[in-house]
Amino acid sequence: MALFRISPPYLAGANRVTKQMLQVLLAMVPAVIAMVYFFGVAVLINIALALVVGLLAEILMLKLRQRPIKPFITDGSAAVTAILIAVAIPPLSPWWLTVVGVVFAIVFAKQLYGGLGYNPFNPAMIGYVLLLVSFPLEMTTWLPVSSLAENPVDFHAAFQLIFHGETGTDWVADTVSGATPLDAMKTQIGQSILPEYIINQNLFGFAGGLGWEWINIWFAIGGIYLIYRRVISWHVPVAMLAALFIISGLTSMFAPEMTGSPIFHLVSGGTMIGAFFIATDPVSGSTTVKGRLVFGAGVGLLTYIIRIWGGYPDGIAFAVILMNMMVPLIDYYTQPKVYGAVK
Amino acid sequence: MSKPLGSFPGGLKLPGHKAQSTQTPIRKTPISNKLIMPLQQHIGAAAVPIVEIGEKVLKGQRIAKADGHVSVCLHAPSSGTVIAIKNHPIPHPSGLDALCMIIETDGEDRWIEREAVADFKSLSAHDIRQIVRDAGIVGLGGAGFPSFIKMNPGVRNKVETLLLNGSECEPYISCDDMLMRERADGILDGVEIMQYGLEAEEVILAIEDNKPRALSAMELALASRPHMTSTRIVIVPTRYPTGGEKQLIQVVTTKEVPSNGLPLDIGIVCHNMGTAYAVGRALYHGEPLISRIVTVTGKSVEHAGNFETLFGTPIAELLAFAKTKRQQDEAFILGGPMMGVNLSGDNLPITKTANCILVGVHDSAPEAEPLPCIRCGDCASVCPASLLPQQIYWHSRAKDFEQAENYNLFDCIECGCCDYVCPSKIPLVSYFRFAKTEIMTKQREQQKSDLARDRFETRLARQEREQKEKEERQRQRKAALAASKAKKDKEDAATTETADKEN
Numbered sequence: 001m002a003l004f005r006i007s008p009p010y011l012a013g014a015n016r017v018t019k020q021m022l023q024v025l026l027a028m029v030p031a032v033i034a035m036v037y038f039f040g041v042a043v044l045i046n047i048a049l050a051l052v053v054g055l056l057a058e059i060l061m062l063k064l065r066q067r068p069i070k071p072f073i074t075d076g077s078a079a080v081t082a083i084l085i086a087v088a089i090p091p092l093s094p095w096w097l098t099v100v101g102v103v104f105a106i107v108f109a110k111q112l113y114g115g116l117g118y119n120p121f122n123p124a125m126i127g128y129v130l131l132l133v134s135f136p137l138e139m140t141t142w143l144p145v146s147s148l149a150e151n152p153v154d155f156h157a158a159f160q161l162i163f164h165g166e167t168g169t170d171w172v173a174d175t176v177s178g179a180t181p182l183d184a185m186k187t188q189i190g191q192s193i194l195p196e197y198i199i200n201q202n203l204f205g206f207a208g209g210l211g212w213e214w215i216n217i218w219f220a221i222g223g224i225y226l227i228y229r230r231v232i233s234w235h236v237p238v239a240m241l242a243a244l245f246i247i248s249g250l251t252s253m254f255a256p257e258m259t260g261s262p263i264f265h266l267v268s269g270g271t272m273i274g275a276f277f278i279a280t281d282p283v284s285g286s287t288t289v290k291g292r293l294v295f296g297a298g299v300g301l302l303t304y305i306i307r308i309w310g311g312y313p314d315g316i317a318f319a320v321i322l323m324n325m326m327v328p329l330i331d332y333y334t335q336p337k338v339y340g341a342v343k
Numbered sequence: 344m345s346k347p348l349g350s351f352p353g354g355l356k357l358p359g360h361k362a363q364s365t366q367t368p369i370r371k372t373p374i375s376n377k378l379i380m381p382l383q384q385h386i387g388a389a390a391v392p393i394v395e396i397g398e399k400v401l402k403g404q405r406i407a408k409a410d411g412h413v414s415v416c417l418h419a420p421s422s423g424t425v426i427a428i429k430n431h432p433i434p435h436p437s438g439l440d441a442l443c444m445i446i447e448t449d450g451e452d453r454w455i456e457r458e459a460v461a462d463f464k465s466l467s468a469h470d471i472r473q474i475v476r477d478a479g480i481v482g483l484g485g486a487g488f489p490s491f492i493k494m495n496p497g498v499r500n501k502v503e504t505l506l507l508n509g510s511e512c513e514p515y516i517s518c519d520d521m522l523m524r525e526r527a528d529g530i531l532d533g534v535e536i537m538q539y540g541l542e543a544e545e546v547i548l549a550i551e552d553n554k555p556r557a558l559s560a561m562e563l564a565l566a567s568r569p570h571m572t573s574t575r576i577v578i579v580p581t582r583y584p585t586g587g588e589k590q591l592i593q594v595v596t597t598k599e600v601p602s603n604g605l606p607l608d609i610g611i612v613c614h615n616m617g618t619a620y621a622v623g624r625a626l627y628h629g630e631p632l633i634s635r636i637v638t639v640t641g642k643s644v645e646h647a648g649n650f651e652t653l654f655g656t657p658i659a660e661l662l663a664f665a666k667t668k669r670q671q672d673e674a675f676i677l678g679g680p681m682m683g684v685n686l687s688g689d690n691l692p693i694t695k696t697a698n699c700i701l702v703g704v705h706d707s708a709p710e711a712e713p714l715p716c717i718r719c720g721d722c723a724s725v726c727p728a729s730l731l732p733q734q735i736y737w738h739s740r741a742k743d744f745e746q747a748e749n750y751n752l753f754d755c756i757e758c759g760c761c762d763y764v765c766p767s768k769i770p771l772v773s774y775f776r777f778a779k780t781e782i783m784t785k786q787r788e789q790q791k792s793d794l795a796r797d798r799f800e801t802r803l804a805r806q807e808r809e810q811k812e813k814e815e816r817q818r819q820r821k822a823a824l825a826a827s828k829a830k831k832d833k834e835d836a837a838t839t840e841t842a843d844k845e846n
């Protein structure tokens with residue numbers, strides 16, 4: 001007996017949610033390697049912890065909701081959410097920070113809304129924002145890139161720091177805390193230091209923050225790979241980056257004392273992971289072509305506004321969540337013209 | 344002359360799988376002992392039998408007549424005896440039975456006397472339409488709409504373009520391809536007649552670029568008819584669903600058929616190549632439509648190819664003739680893999696709309712539990728009608744049919760592109776069909792209840808009127824009574840008075 005569907009079409013393309021999510025994970029690998037290079041193996045410990053916690057939370061919630069476990073674990077969406085949070089959290093953060101963020105993302109932002117496909121907000125960003133507003137100190141102190149650290153953190157030290165809050169050795173804890181380049185830029189502009197001087201400090205590299213610029217570039221390369229593989233469409237990232245570039249360009253043209261250069265903004269903080277891996281989340285983003293341009297541009301503008309005038313050094317997460325709220329409106333007003341539509 | 348082609352949004356490049364069925368010329372399927380003729384093989388009203396059980400019929404003899412305007416006649420595909428007129432399984436997705444005439448063939452295949460027309464230009468367009476109708480010709484592309492109606496330009500519309508659809512875009516199907524390769528001249532016979540009937544200014548033969556042999560055959564045939572100056576061939580790119588009427592019109596003319604409208608509204612009429620061939624046969628040879636070319640192909644078919652098959656031939660016999668590895672009652676697809684219907688049963692007959700029988704599909708869609716929609720929008724990007732399938736799905740699933748309609752549900756042509764690309768493997772088209780039928784049922788119910796309300800209100804008004812009339816009559820009667828009483832009283836009084844006076 002031939003097994004095929006009862007109703008047409010009987011042909012199926014090869015596209016699957018799981019495949020798409022695996023592509024997303026694959027595309028993040030180079031940037032994660034760069035992060036490990038600049039910030040040490042602590043990044044990997046966080047990712048592993050987030051993955052375990054994320055998958056457990058997903059399984060538990062699916063059980064409670066009496067949904068089949070296998071199809072929803074293998075779809076890969078929980079893994080993507082967990083990893084996005086893991087790489088957004090400062091590498092040497094205590095373990096409970098990761099756990100709280102991931103659990104909140106999976107349980108509250110995703111499963112309680114109905115699981116895959118039904119969450120109005122980007123789960124990873126909800127988890128991240130919860131941590132950011134609840135634990136601002138822990139969330140904004142990054143360790144400096146390893147080349148600037150006097151004592152790079154090895155695996156043992158990282159493990160001890162994350163799980164016990166101390167190294168167990170006479171390792172100097174001072175080098176652990178520091179501001180991110182975006183943070184430094186914001187604080188020093190607040191102290192009326194000119195951006196052109198700020199970027200000469202050793203915290204900064206050739207275009208953005210030292211190390212950060214490379215991480216951003218690798219996220220961008222991974223993102224371009226996703227566009228090439230048609231996992232994401234170009235509309236959101238291009239609109240977001242263009243909006244960020246234009247508004248920072250205009251500001252630095254007319255008020256250079258207020259802002260880093262457009263290039264600085266493109267390769268600093270979470271810009272590229274935001275553009276290619278976060279704002280492109282299909283579930284919580286706009287679903288029309290024109291809508292995606294509006295959505296992306298909105299994320300870019302809001303990110304910049306928060307970076308310059310807001311209370312946080314980076315604004316990707318808030319920008320994405322704010323634009324998530326706009327999605328029904330955007331989708332409604334950006335419907336394509338249908339074949340044969342009579343005016 | 345060579346205007347740039349248009350294109351339609353979305354669509355898919357699908358593996359064609361057409362080579363399998365185009366290796367051998369068209370073959371004739373042997374005459375079956377028993378031909379099963381459903382009385383409805385077209386869109387519209389079923390034909391009405393005009394022969395009795397036990398009556399001998401000749402090949403081509405009319406056995407059922409058209410009933411009403413949207414209907415066509417039916418003819419005996421071969422000579423023999425009518426042995427039954429009864430309910431019988433038909434190739435329809437509902438699996439329901441329908442009234443069929445069953446003819447036991449005598450093997451002589453003896454024709455009825457045929458009346459050929461030597462010069463169709465001696466006939467009026469109306470007469471030609473009548474012949475086409477009497478010949479039982481319907482659109483052979485798959486829908487089966489009576490062709491004579493589409494050969495009428497109507498009084499208000501002028502036909503600029505007669506478009507001949509040679510874009511067999513569904514994978515596997517190759518019956519039009521083979522017809523063009525082998526009978527190009529016969530097709531052009533019909534095209535000329537159609538153009539004459541429609542008074543069309545120009546004729547475009549639209550052929551996909553994956554059919555080079557059909558294309559050259561048609562070019563050759565057209566070149567040998569120098570008088571067909573207003574007819575040209577347009578090569579269209581192969582992309583599913585180019586062969587959809589609306590999409591082909593958009594590609595060839597860049598025009599769009601208005602929503603809820605007909606191609607005729609923008610001066611275009613579209614016919615299938617096979618239909619044109621049938622029209623030519625009907626006029627020049629006096630042959631009614633009693634057979635068609637059916638593609639039999641698929642993974643399980645050993646001698647795949649195209650078969651000229653009499654209507655009523657049991658599909659199982661055709662499959663056996665094509666050496667199909669198949670269990671008894673194993674399911675097969677009637678039509679293409681994107682829009683065809685899934686049937687089973689060995690007793691189903693070939694009908695006028697059966698263009699392809701497909702047994703065994705490569706890359707077939709698994710019957711799997713779909714994941715939720717992740718709003719990736721892949722469906723919208725392949726939709727040739729520029730719909731938002733993800734939104735229509737959302738509302739159809741929630742049974743919010745009004746919203747589904749607001750998202751232009753009824754402009755969906757059910758091509759299946761959205762299903763094909765969906766990463767969650769959601770059967771979108773099934774949802775859309777469900778929503779459409781629900782809405783139509785509701786509309787019918789609404790109409791019914793409107794009618795009932797009308798009737799009720801009319802009745803109420805009538806009763807009220809009658810009541811009023813009754814009251815009026817009573818009042819009048821009372822008044823009359825009173826008046827006559829008064830008169831009588833007066834008279835009485837007068838009489839008394841007189842009497843008094845007299846006294």
